[in-house]
Amino acid sequence: MTTTTTTTWTRVCALDALVPDRGVAALVDGHQVAVFRLGGSGDVHAIDHHDPFSGANVMARGLVGSRQDVPTVASPMHKQSFDLTTGQCLDDADVTLRVWPTRVVDGWVEIGGGTA
Amino acid sequence: MTIDQHVTDSPATPRRKKLAVVGAGMVAHRLVEALVERDADQTWDIEVFGDETRPPYDRVALTSFFNDRDPDDLLLGDGSLWKRPGVRLYRGSVVSRIDREAKVLHARNTTFEYDRLVLATGSYATVPPVEGSDLPGCFVYRTVDDVAELRQWVLDREAALGRKVKGAVVGGGLLGLEAAGALTALGADTTVVEFAEWLMPLQVDRAGGGALRRIIEQLGVSVRTSTATSKLKAGRDGKVTRMQFADGERIAADVVVFATGVRPRDELARESGLAVGERGGVVADPGCLTSDESIFAIGEVAQIAGRVWGLVGPGYTMAEVVADRLLGGTATFEGADLSTKLKLLGVDVASFGDAFAATNGSLEVVYADPTAGVYKKLVMSDDAQTLLGGMLVGDASAYTNLRPMVGRALGSDPTGWLLPEGMEPPGAGAALPDDVNVCSCNNVTAGQIRCAVTDEGCTDLAGVKACTKAGTSCGSCVSLVKKLVDVQLAEAGIEVSTALCEHFAFTRAQLFDIVRISEISTFSELIEQHGTGRGCDICRPVAASILSTLRHGHVLDGENAALQDTNDHVMANLQKDGTYSVVPRIPGGEVTPEGLVAIGQVAVDYGLYTKITGGQRIDLFGARIEQLPAIWRRLVDAGFESGQAYGKSLRTVKSCVGQSWCRYGVQDSTTLAIDLENRYRGLRSPHKIKLGVSGCARECAEARGKDVGIIATDQGWNMYVGGNGGFTPRHAQLFAEDLTTDELVQAIDRFLMYYVRTADRLQRTAPWLESVEGGLDAVRAVVLDDSLGIGADLDAAMASHVDTYEDEWAATLADEAKLAQFVSFVNAPDTPDPDLAYVEERGQRRPADEAERAVLIAGASIPVRPTTEVTA
Numbered sequence: 001m002t003t004t005t006t007t008t009w010t011r012v013c014a015l016d017a018l019v020p021d022r023g024v025a026a027l028v029d030g031h032q033v034a035v036f037r038l039g040g041s042g043d044v045h046a047i048d049h050h051d052p053f054s055g056a057n058v059m060a061r062g063l064v065g066s067r068q069d070v071p072t073v074a075s076p077m078h079k080q081s082f083d084l085t086t087g088q089c090l091d092d093a094d095v096t097l098r099v100w101p102t103r104v105v106d107g108w109v110e111i112g113g114g115t116a
Numbered sequence: 117m118t119i120d121q122h123v124t125d126s127p128a129t130p131r132r133k134k135l136a137v138v139g140a141g142m143v144a145h146r147l148v149e150a151l152v153e154r155d156a157d158q159t160w161d162i163e164v165f166g167d168e169t170r171p172p173y174d175r176v177a178l179t180s181f182f183n184d185r186d187p188d189d190l191l192l193g194d195g196s197l198w199k200r201p202g203v204r205l206y207r208g209s210v211v212s213r214i215d216r217e218a219k220v221l222h223a224r225n226t227t228f229e230y231d232r233l234v235l236a237t238g239s240y241a242t243v244p245p246v247e248g249s250d251l252p253g254c255f256v257y258r259t260v261d262d263v264a265e266l267r268q269w270v271l272d273r274e275a276a277l278g279r280k281v282k283g284a285v286v287g288g289g290l291l292g293l294e295a296a297g298a299l300t301a302l303g304a305d306t307t308v309v310e311f312a313e314w315l316m317p318l319q320v321d322r323a324g325g326g327a328l329r330r331i332i333e334q335l336g337v338s339v340r341t342s343t344a345t346s347k348l349k350a351g352r353d354g355k356v357t358r359m360q361f362a363d364g365e366r367i368a369a370d371v372v373v374f375a376t377g378v379r380p381r382d383e384l385a386r387e388s389g390l391a392v393g394e395r396g397g398v399v400a401d402p403g404c405l406t407s408d409e410s411i412f413a414i415g416e417v418a419q420i421a422g423r424v425w426g427l428v429g430p431g432y433t434m435a436e437v438v439a440d441r442l443l444g445g446t447a448t449f450e451g452a453d454l455s456t457k458l459k460l461l462g463v464d465v466a467s468f469g470d471a472f473a474a475t476n477g478s479l480e481v482v483y484a485d486p487t488a489g490v491y492k493k494l495v496m497s498d499d500a501q502t503l504l505g506g507m508l509v510g511d512a513s514a515y516t517n518l519r520p521m522v523g524r525a526l527g528s529d530p531t532g533w534l535l536p537e538g539m540e541p542p543g544a545g546a547a548l549p550d551d552v553n554v555c556s557c558n559n560v561t562a563g564q565i566r567c568a569v570t571d572e573g574c575t576d577l578a579g580v581k582a583c584t585k586a587g588t589s590c591g592s593c594v595s596l597v598k599k600l601v602d603v604q605l606a607e608a609g610i611e612v613s614t615a616l617c618e619h620f621a622f623t624r625a626q627l628f629d630i631v632r633i634s635e636i637s638t639f640s641e642l643i644e645q646h647g648t649g650r651g652c653d654i655c656r657p658v659a660a661s662i663l664s665t666l667r668h669g670h671v672l673d674g675e676n677a678a679l680q681d682t683n684d685h686v687m688a689n690l691q692k693d694g695t696y697s698v699v700p701r702i703p704g705g706e707v708t709p710e711g712l713v714a715i716g717q718v719a720v721d722y723g724l725y726t727k728i729t730g731g732q733r734i735d736l737f738g739a740r741i742e743q744l745p746a747i748w749r750r751l752v753d754a755g756f757e758s759g760q761a762y763g764k765s766l767r768t769v770k771s772c773v774g775q776s777w778c779r780y781g782v783q784d785s786t787t788l789a790i791d792l793e794n795r796y797r798g799l800r801s802p803h804k805i806k807l808g809v810s811g812c813a814r815e816c817a818e819a820r821g822k823d824v825g826i827i828a829t830d831q832g833w834n835m836y837v838g839g840n841g842g843f844t845p846r847h848a849q850l851f852a853e854d855l856t857t858d859e860l861v862q863a864i865d866r867f868l869m870y871y872v873r874t875a876d877r878l879q880r881t882a883p884w885l886e887s888v889e890g891g892l893d894a895v896r897a898v899v900l901d902d903s904l905g906i907g908a909d910l911d912a913a914m915a916s917h918v919d920t921y922e923d924e925w926a927a928t929l930a931d932e933a934k935l936a937q938f939v940s941f942v943n944a945p946d947t948p949d950p951d952l953a954y955v956e957e958r959g960q961r962r963p964a965d966e967a968e969r970a971v972l973i974a975g976a977s978i979p980v981r982p983t984t985e986v987t988a
Contacts, residue, residue, distance in 0.1 A: 013942040021650070021678035022685075024942040032949070035942070039640065039650070039678065056694035057949050061682040061741075065652035067618070074653035076682035076690055081653070 007101065009110040018044070018109065023060035023073065025049045029113040033100050034060035036084060037109075038071055045084040046100035046111050051075045052089075059097070132161045132202065135442065136221055136228055138211045138384065139236035140166025142175055143415035143431035145192045147234060150439035152200055160442060161202045163230075165223050168259060169208045171198060176428055178263055179294050179301075187260045194850035194892075199813070214388040216408055232410050234438055235385060235398055239378035239416040239426070244286070248348030253356035254372045257295045266373065270302045273355075273370045280305055284359050284369040286345050288315040292375035293460040296337050299373065300461065307338040307367060309359075314341055319456060319467040320491075320507045327484065327491035327509045331463050334489070348372060380417045380424055393419040402448035404438050412438045420449055427454060429556060453556055455522075457515045463489075464512035469505025469522035470495050478504055483534035492534045494518070494526075501525045516596045520552040520562070548600065555593045560586035565597055569604040577601055578886045616877065617654040620647040624802060624877045628662050632873075637667050638675045657681050658877050661764055664800040665872055665913075668920040670927055672934045683762035686938065687924055688744055689735075693952060693963040696744065697737040698724070699761035700751050701797060704771045704789035704809075705732025714754035718747055725960045730841075731768035731806065733759060738961065740948055742940040748925045757923035760798060764878075766805045769793040770818065774811030774828070783828030785811030788857065792826075795861070796868065798921050802875040802884075805868065806840070820848045823881040824864055829853070833860045837867060838882040838892070846882040849892055852900060865914040866899040866907060873910075 012026040012035060020039035025032055032049035049057045054077035062073040064084075071084045081090045087097035101112030135151070137144050148162055166172070173190040198205040206223065213222040220227050241256035243249050253273070255266045274281045283299040285292045288310025299306045308315070314325025315332070329339050344362040348369070351357035359369040380397040391399040391407040397419030404412045404420065415431035416424060425431065430452035440447035455468030473480050477498035484491045490510035497504055503521045508514060514533050526533065548554070550563030568574045568583045577598045581587050587594040615621045620643075622630065627646070636642050639659045643651055651659070660679035663669065669676055671684050683689055688696035700715060715734050719726045722743060724736040739747055748758075761767060771789030775781035789809040796805070808819030809826045819825030825836035831854040839848030852863055875884040885892050897903035928934045939945035953972040954961040964972055 010943075017936070017942065019677055019937070020675075022937075025940065026943050027941045027947065032941075032951075054692065054694075056692065057951055058682070058690070058694045061685065061690075063653040063656050063681060064650065064678065065619075065656065066650035067652070068649075071650065072652070077692075077694075079653055 007112045009103070009112055011108050011110045013109055015044070015104050015107050015109050021064040023062065023064070025057065025060040026111060028100065028111045031113070032057050033111055034073070035102070035109060035111065036064055036073060038064065044102045044104060044109055045071070046102045047073070047082065047084065047087050048097040051077055052095050052097070053078055053080055133159055133231040134229060135160045135162045136230040136233045137162065137164040137236055138221070138233065139238055139415070139417070140164050140168065140172050140205060140207070141236060141238045141415065142172060142192065142428050143238070143435050144234070144236040145172035145197070146432045147236065147414065147435035147438055148203060149193065149197055150436050151442060152197065152203060154439060154443055158202055162204070163228055164205045165209045165211050166205065166207055167210045168261070170260060171195065171205060171207065173260060178257070178260065179298050187264070190260065196850050211384060214384060216388055216411070219410060230410070232412070232442060235406070235411065235413040235417055236415050237381040237384065237417045239380050241374065242377050242379045243374045244345070244376050246345050246348060248350065248356065249374065251348055251350050251356040252354060253370060254348065254374065256374050257291055263298065266298070266371070267302060270299065270304055270371055274303065277370065281370045282368045283307070283371045283373070284309060284367065285373045285375055287375035287377070288312070288339070288341065289318060289375065290316060290458060290460070293332070295373040295375050297461040299371070300335070300337060304371065307340060308332070309343050309345055310339070310341045311344055312341065315339065316465065319465065319471070320509060321472060321493070323482070323484065324491050324493065324507050324509045327486070327489065328463065328465065330486065331489040331510060332461055335461055337461065378416065378426065380419070382417055385413070385417070397424040402450065403441055403446070404434050404449060412441070414438055421451060425452055427452070427456065429453065432557065455519050457512050463510060465509050466512035466515040467507040468515065468519045469503070471505045471507045473504070475504050481530045481534065483531070494530050494533065496530055500530065503530070516593055520548060520554055524549065524552070554596055554600065555586040558585040560584045562600055565600045566604045569601055570608060574601070575605065575610060578883065582886060616658060617652055619643060619649045619651050619655050622646065624658055625874045627658065628873050631662050631666055637663065639663070639679050640675060653681070654877070657684070657764070660684065661800040661802070665917070668916070671924055672928065672937070677937070686741055686744055687758055687762060687928065688739065689762045691737060694949060695737070695952065696739050696741065697735050697761075698739050698744070698747055698751070699729065699733055699735050699759040700756035701759035701793070702733040703793035704769055704786050706786055706790060711754065711756070715751070715756070718750050722747055723961060725962060732770050733768060735761070738954070740940060740952070741938055742946055742948070745929060745935050745938050749929055752923070752926050752929060758925040763800060764803050765798060765800045766793070766796040766807070769807040769809060770822070771809040772811050772816035778811060780814060781811035781828070782830055783811050783833065785809040785817065785828055788826065792864065795918055798924070799868065799872070799917055801868070801872045803878050803880045805881070821845070822848060824848070824867065826860065832856050835860060835863055838885045840880050840882055851892070851896060862911065863899055866910040867895070869910040869913050870895065870898055
């Protein structure tokens, strides 16, 4: 028996609509996703918008930054930092946010949904 | 049936007891301060009678009056003590009689009943029975008035004689050398005449006195020892002109200062029949109680344990004892450490413990360097292990470390402690046992200081000072306290870094200066040139604040948008459920009925929870991010602007209604508050700033709980600084008195701008004032006297802020690009966050808690706008 994995890509906005080093929230298959465009590299990252510490949907409104070489976002509620590339909370090893695949197609930002 | 209606006054409070304090010197001040601080229930009304025209001042620092020129600089405390409810100070008021039976004292033409009385009359300067000692030109050295008259005399005589004045000081002790220093500073040729064989015979030995003499003579002061003054003679004008000695020699003297000792001012006690010692001093027990159980005696007028204690330290201890006893305690005065450290004529002199080696078998370890003008001696126990005492002349830097070690093993070769200045004594600081008293003014031990670091979480000297009060009185132990703190921090593995965060190795103040003197106007330039990495939630908002103050850009202009914490980014306050609260500015708390209706209608239309804030304005809670522009469109149209309740910036200027309505108001506090709020609105700063303006001393605006508090007086405005509520509440301290409105505004301009420039991140004005070297006085000098020469610069910086202010919300509403950021979801801009859930409470809604949510969310379906989907 074989298993096929299908990634469904959701187009959420034009890349130009993203302010560098700032996030936006997007709805992907009913999930709330926080999408960030980094300054400099221009990389696009997406993690859960839900802040597991406060229970509020606010991660997209956090400040982008770095710890050592890791790009981070800090929850705007109580300032816990998360690795944007892995979703790992850098202040609490037990907490990880879901990382959503991203890609840029024809100047549009797309978020990968489907099986997680 | 009838029902009795009892009309009663407020519940009966016990009558407040009356305390009379006779004398208003340093010790009396300490007593009132201590009593007010501890008497939380205000059981005592305190009346203080001082015969001098000034409030209590620092008599020990009298000579500094010659440098500072302003006697007010010597005043103790900020003056607010005498404005406390239940405390009165009568200046220039001589108490003529105490009627102990009736418990009444007579002062001028009034009488005052007391429950308890404290004699704190101090001492007189004595004048020896020398013929001519009452001639014009003869002075004592005890009060500010003495010193002021002396100075005037010297200046007048110099003008009249057309040459340098010749001065003579009778007495080569501590006070005599102080006076000699003062005369020398006034330009007089000065001779010190000492009856004993060497100078300062009570503090140092013959060799020490010799060293002291050599240093002083090098400063141009003549010294005569073993000399008795026999006569003073007047010239034709009746003023003193010549001094004659017992050996027949004579010197010219245009001014003579007697500094031969002091005598307790105990005549009031004698006349009232209190027990008085043979050689003077009101006899008191270890509880400072005299032979009358309602009367205490403290300070230099008291004789306890058979002696009069002629230093301010023991007097302070007695004051604390009496404060304790008045509140039912049982504290006692157990003698005092008579160690002294002084700077006389610029020469350090210290003596401590058994300085004269009176202990049997004691050994003396001496280090003397006549060319360097240094004499140091340690007195050790017969086994050379335990420190018994010592004296230091010329270099007393070891005093702070040595004094607490008296009675203890030095733990190493004692000679190590006597090495020339600059060489670190062995094991200083770290070796001190926990029970050693480091700060004798405030009774703080080494252990308590260490504890402040390990248990209280203090990470710097300022924190430890605030926590323990160590080093906050005379300051002589500060270097030792710092050493203890540093050692403890190092042991605890706490690295004391002043770096802002991992991206910048600078403090906020340093970054501020970097931006101020450079052309940098963006965060990316700043971090590229002076930092590393991408920044973080610490340095980005700091950079945003600095750039805002210096470059005045809008919070959402260009790169600025990526620096703002969410509050500043959406210009509203994030709440626990991810929605925001909105606070329109209501300057001075003054709002029209139409304005209230407009705010109310917005709240109704958007279902916002409303609450009046502590800053006299209205907070509207529960606004979703995508609703903020529409809400603000309504508010701006109604004439409101951003209240910056979200920013590290000016919040509000709270005011009372003032003169315009209040029957007690003496100034127009509301107008001033509105003007100030409109002046400083939008000013970004290290932390939030709050101001308050009260129209009279009743202080309804609680101005003394604000960073800058203003209280109206008959003559103008009193300005207070450094107050706050919050985690560690602080009362603001008096900064300047009776300012005109223009003077006040300039002083606030400079104070705030200096704070904005130099404070640390998230440091409010109170801890900032503590961290500034020189504290409140130094900031006052910068602000009022322009001691750093930056006054015009600070004025210009504030003027620039005022000129470039624009309402952030009005500017945002006029800019489509900025408005585009206010969406809930980038692909469903107006869809509310589906997880929000509310319940009603007291007629308004609030976020549902966990249990309530489970009920509300279950089964609820919330429509979501379809999104564009593509399949790969």
